[in-house]
Amino acid sequence: MREGPGMKTKTRNLTTRLLAAALAVAAALTVTSHADAQEILLTGPLAGAPAVRKLRLHRQGRFEITPSATFTLLDEYQRTILLGAKLGYNFTDWLQFGVWGGYGAIHMSTYLTDQIQDQNALRRQRDITDTERRLTALNLGPDFNDQLGSMDWIVSPQLSITPFRGKLALFQSIYIDTDLYIFGGVGIIGLTERADCTECIPANNGTFPMASRTAIAPTFGPALSFYINNWAALNLEWRFLPFSWNTGGFDTAGGGKDGEFPDNKISDADRRFHFQQLLSVGFVINLPTKTKLSE
Amino acid sequence: MKKTGVGLLVATALWLVPIQSWAGSKASVGASASASASADTSSGEADASGDAAATGSGDAAAGEGEGATPGGDKVPGGDVPGGEGLEDICKIDPTACPNLDMDKEAARQFKEPLYAVQQIFALRVRRFELNPWWGISLNDQFVSHPGPGLALNYYISNVLFVGLNGEYYQPFNQDQAFNSQVRRAARVAVPLTEYQWMANLNVGYVFAYGKFAFLSDFIFQYDAYVVGGVGMIFNRPIPVIDPDNRNFEYKGHLSGNAGIGLRVWVNRWFAITTELRDYMFADQLENLEVALPPEDKNPSTWYDQDSYFTHNVQAQVGASIFIPFSFDYRLPK
Numbered sequence: 001m002r003e004g005p006g007m008k009t010k011t012r013n014l015t016t017r018l019l020a021a022a023l024a025v026a027a028a029l030t031v032t033s034h035a036d037a038q039e040i041l042l043t044g045p046l047a048g049a050p051a052v053r054k055l056r057l058h059r060q061g062r063f064e065i066t067p068s069a070t071f072t073l074l075d076e077y078q079r080t081i082l083l084g085a086k087l088g089y090n091f092t093d094w095l096q097f098g099v100w101g102g103y104g105a106i107h108m109s110t111y112l113t114d115q116i117q118d119q120n121a122l123r124r125q126r127d128i129t130d131t132e133r134r135l136t137a138l139n140l141g142p143d144f145n146d147q148l149g150s151m152d153w154i155v156s157p158q159l160s161i162t163p164f165r166g167k168l169a170l171f172q173s174i175y176i177d178t179d180l181y182i183f184g185g186v187g188i189i190g191l192t193e194r195a196d197c198t199e200c201i202p203a204n205n206g207t208f209p210m211a212s213r214t215a216i217a218p219t220f221g222p223a224l225s226f227y228i229n230n231w232a233a234l235n236l237e238w239r240f241l242p243f244s245w246n247t248g249g250f251d252t253a254g255g256g257k258d259g260e261f262p263d264n265k266i267s268d269a270d271r272r273f274h275f276q277q278l279l280s281v282g283f284v285i286n287l288p289t290k291t292k293l294s295e
Numbered sequence: 296m297k298k299t300g301v302g303l304l305v306a307t308a309l310w311l312v313p314i315q316s317w318a319g320s321k322a323s324v325g326a327s328a329s330a331s332a333s334a335d336t337s338s339g340e341a342d343a344s345g346d347a348a349a350t351g352s353g354d355a356a357a358g359e360g361e362g363a364t365p366g367g368d369k370v371p372g373g374d375v376p377g378g379e380g381l382e383d384i385c386k387i388d389p390t391a392c393p394n395l396d397m398d399k400e401a402a403r404q405f406k407e408p409l410y411a412v413q414q415i416f417a418l419r420v421r422r423f424e425l426n427p428w429w430g431i432s433l434n435d436q437f438v439s440h441p442g443p444g445l446a447l448n449y450y451i452s453n454v455l456f457v458g459l460n461g462e463y464y465q466p467f468n469q470d471q472a473f474n475s476q477v478r479r480a481a482r483v484a485v486p487l488t489e490y491q492w493m494a495n496l497n498v499g500y501v502f503a504y505g506k507f508a509f510l511s512d513f514i515f516q517y518d519a520y521v522v523g524g525v526g527m528i529f530n531r532p533i534p535v536i537d538p539d540n541r542n543f544e545y546k547g548h549l550s551g552n553a554g555i556g557l558r559v560w561v562n563r564w565f566a567i568t569t570e571l572r573d574y575m576f577a578d579q580l581e582n583l584e585v586a587l588p589p590e591d592k593n594p595s596t597w598y599d600q601d602s603y604f605t606h607n608v609q610a611q612v613g614a615s616i617f618i619p620f621s622f623d624y625r626l627p628k
């Protein structure tokens with residue numbers, strides 16, 4: 001059969017279509033490879049690289065010694081300043097196990113305590129049968145300050161986690177490394193409170209006996225560290241310590257239907273729940289003194 | 296039609312040539328880039344480069360073409376079907392032959408461009424700040440004064456602002472059980488006060504800013520500021536000494552305030568704020584003495600003759616909304 005011009009044309013059309021298809025495939029592949037080339041740029045030498053290089057590891061593998069002064073907040077009758085220290089070891093840059101402890105070195109009465117004592121002193125000048133004096137005989141001794149509950153010492157094994165680390169610019173000229181961390185542990189608190197009693201008015205109106213006890217409570221809070229140099233930092237800790245204790249030595253509860261009325265006794269029913277707050281200011285010393293750098 | 300076919304082939308070839316060039320330019324970025332780009336070109340496999348980039352080696356091209364440099368180093372993509380590749384380049388011009396130690400290049404210090412002055416995350420200048428908050432009193436064990444508040448500030452510069460703020464206390468005052476316990480046990484009444492509202496005109500200065508990384512991953516910006524001002528606070532004593540006769544009206548007192556705040560930016564127009572603020576004023580308390588009848592019903596005998604300088608220290612936690620929401624940097628990055 002002789003090849004006619006029409007058949008030739010069909011063959012040529014087929015060739016053209018094949019070429020066009022090849023061109024389209026090539027174009028599609030070209031687009032893909034172009035995109036891949038960009039992807040390579042994004043994930044090339046920085047692939048798997050840490051977010052920060054040469055990061056100062058202020059904590060990892062270092063011991064911490066932090067002498068501190070701790071101030072109680074929102075006290076009703078007596079403020080306490082505890083002098084102490086925190087000792088800790090940083091297993092990683094974000095996890096520390098340590099022990100904080102403080103001794104209640106300074107106790108200061110509040111304005112309310114002074115007011116109560118002023119009234120108490122006036123009242124005690126009256127006759128012992130005077131109504132005002134008789135009604136407060138169970139609750140107020142000769143000096144109100146002598147019956148106040150006090151925090152004598154606190155020891156707290158605790159874990160600290162540092163999820164936030166960064167830097168702070170002061171007045172656009174001073175730049176310091178800063179950590180924000182949270183801590184939590186068990187607070188063991190040495191307390192002195194008015195001793196339990198059932199016949200609570202001492203003979204000859206003497207002072208009320210006091211007793212020591214140890215309370216255990218959870219403790220937790222947020223804290224900030226401001227690094228001065230490679231081995232030293234200023235530290236602020238806001239500590240919460242919720243527990244019940246009798247801060248004023250009063251007969252507050254234990255009687256009545258719901259136990260919320262006085263029962264003429266001093267007992268553990270008179271302990272009121274306090275969400276105790278303490279603010280610590282410390283000077284952190286990290287050992288060894290040299291800071292490691294990350295890769 | 297012959298011409299058409301040739302033309303299409305030439306067009307295809309011309310189109311592909313720049314692609315090889317682009318891939319080649321990426322190769323200078325690093326070893327993995329070189330490997331994967333070459334692999335793509337040689338094999339036409341789009342997904343091969345992903346593995347190469349991830350592993351940081353030229354494995355993706357394995358089996359599809361690896362050449363050798365004159366120095367003996369394997370160069371991926373060397374044997375390209377059709378006889379074109381790096382090996383041929385090396386044969387033609389040995390000086391143009393790539394002779395890179397890939398390990399050395401990969402370990403080389405990466406010099407990222409750093410700008411002398413980084414752009415501040417969120418500019419404040421010429422923007423309004425709307426700051427609703429909830430206030431909690433920190434230093435009053437007897438009556439707590441929580442309440443909602445609102446501040447409106449305008450930033451004259453990026454660090455200096457002026458504004459108004461106010462808080463509404465009246466329905467939220469809480470007389471603590473501790474007060475009645477003390478009255479019952481010690482027969483001593485503590486003068487108590489409840490607040491109604493306050494308003495202040497303030498000036499503030501942003502003295503510090505910085506950024507934190509959360510678990511070395513999420514980075515957020517923050518700034519700290521000091522603020523102070525003058526205003527009025529309205530309050531009245533809660534009658535505890537002679538509640539049968541005394542019924543106090545709210546009265547205004549001139550007040551001054553000072554505080555410090557911390558603002559954590561969520562995005563460029565929204566932030567979480569915390570402020571510690573001390574509102575100071577001369578307060579009038581209930582008179583601890585009760586006048587003899589009929590003077591006990593005279594309001595002038597209800598107040599203590601002295602005034603007492605009072606600190607109302609509050610924590611204020613809220614949100615900041617900056618308006619307009621967007622802004623333009625004056626200079627490019």
